[in-house]
Amino acid sequence: ALATQLSECFSSGLLSGLDVVITAGPTREAIDPVRYISNHSSGKMGYALAQACAEAGARTRLISGPTRLSCPANVERIDVVSAQDMLEAALACKADIFIGAAAVADYRPETIAAQKIKKQGSDSASTTLTLVQNPDIIATIAAGTHKPFMVGFAAETENIVDYARNKLIKKRLDLVIANDVSRHDIGFNSDDNAVTLISAASEEYLEPRSKYQLALELVRRIAIAYR
Amino acid sequence: ALATQLSECFSSGLLSGLDVVITAGPTREAIDPVRYISNHSSGKMGYALAQACAEAGARTRLISGPTRLSCPANVERIDVVSAQDMLEAALACKADIFIGAAAVADYRPETIAAQKIKKQGSDSASTTLTLVQNPDIIATIAAGTHKPFMVGFAAETENIVDYARNKLIKKRLDLVIANDVSRHDIGFNSDDNAVTLISAASEEYLEPRSKYQLALELVRRIAIAYR
DSSP states (O other): OHHHHHHHHHHTTTTTTOEEEEEESBOOEESSSSEEEEEOOOSHHHHHHHHHHHHTTOEEEEEEOSOSOOOOTTEEEEEOOSHHHHHHHHHTSOOSEEEEOSBOOSEEESSOOSSOOOOOSSTTOEEEEEEEEOOOHHHHHHTSSSOOEEEEEEEESSSHHHHHHHHHHHTTOSEEEEEETTOSSSSTTOSEEEEEEEOSSOEEEEEEEEHHHHHHHHHHHHHHHHO | OHHHHHHHHHHTTTTTTOEEEEEESBOOEESSSSEEEEEOOOSHHHHHHHHHHHHTTOEEEEEEOSOSOOOOTTEEEEEOOSHHHHHHHHHTSOOSEEEEOSBOOSEEESSOOSSOOOOOSSTTOEEEEEEEEOOOHHHHHHTSSSOOEEEEEEEESSSHHHHHHHHHHHTTOSEEEEEETTOSSSSTTOSEEEEEEEOSSOEEEEEEEEHHHHHHHHHHHHHHHHO
16 A cells, blocks of 8 residues: 555656666676676666656666666666776766666776786786776766766665765765665665665664665655755 | 487487586675676576586586576586585586586685775775685596596687697596687677587587587587597
């Protein structure tokens, strides 16, 4: 019954007329033609948000790293692989509201080998991979001249709320959705999630529920905060 | 028509009474609770071989890294994540024929961080990841006291046949199936493949075809070479 109510509420058009851009999924950072660094993000939370935004009447674009998910109805998906690709796609999209739900790789290999790197030396030989920082997509968008209403995610395994509040201030975000990814019942790859929603003035824990139900609730709060 | 003929040929039991162990897919090597190193192997070639071996009457076990594929009929799948997991599973399986089709990570991070590693220093700061060599699964199995008939894969982007022949000798394999993974029409993630089959005495290119059709052909040759 609640789902129906919320659904009706959205079809009334909480976000109608607005451009929403959402990033989702992991990024993959190539080491060589066959190897890469990635992370366990399934993209489910970002896709659920895209669905909820489209249902709320927004013109919704979903910039997605490699996932197994199909694109929600009335959402335009832009497929990317690396953080650099994702940044370029994000910079090319006009947005009133920007939701950074992707688990963007903080680091990428300094160089991408043109050929598959061969194992070297004896079995006991170790090697090092030099990593450089990727551009910070959400901070780059927030620092732009036409700054959208900015919603970030913080996926952490410890000190969740502290890190998230720090992210809100440092990256000049309007809302941060903090996720405890050390819990196996929720978060990465799970169908359920529970988050703490953080603004400059408030902090609220939203109990575990399906990612779609959570997305409906988050979109309602984003719409209110945006006004 | 050819498919039907081959299929009938297999149902006659080319490998009946034999234990076949196949590794397939990529491995994932954890950096911390959310990040990992992996590769683009889809597992399709290994799964096709498992299907063809089961159809040929073998008791077939498939030790699989993370893939999107479902287990073929009459195949026992053992799910693993890392190279170390895969080695332990392989050592626990008795095999008459061992087919190493997995793209096992050569290296893993020296330590797995217990908590998500935080970005450090300025945007221009680089960092290094120390990598150590993983155990060589196929060489370890080939060096065991009850050495199975050993079939390896070589996924290369250059000097394909040279590397593959070197692998045959160094790791004491009976056959090596060499794969050019720089070609986008075949190999990793593609439904088709073309390979060069290498033994101590011979070398033969098998034209592009579906991975299942190729698996039928490879199983026929493996069965002949095993006898």
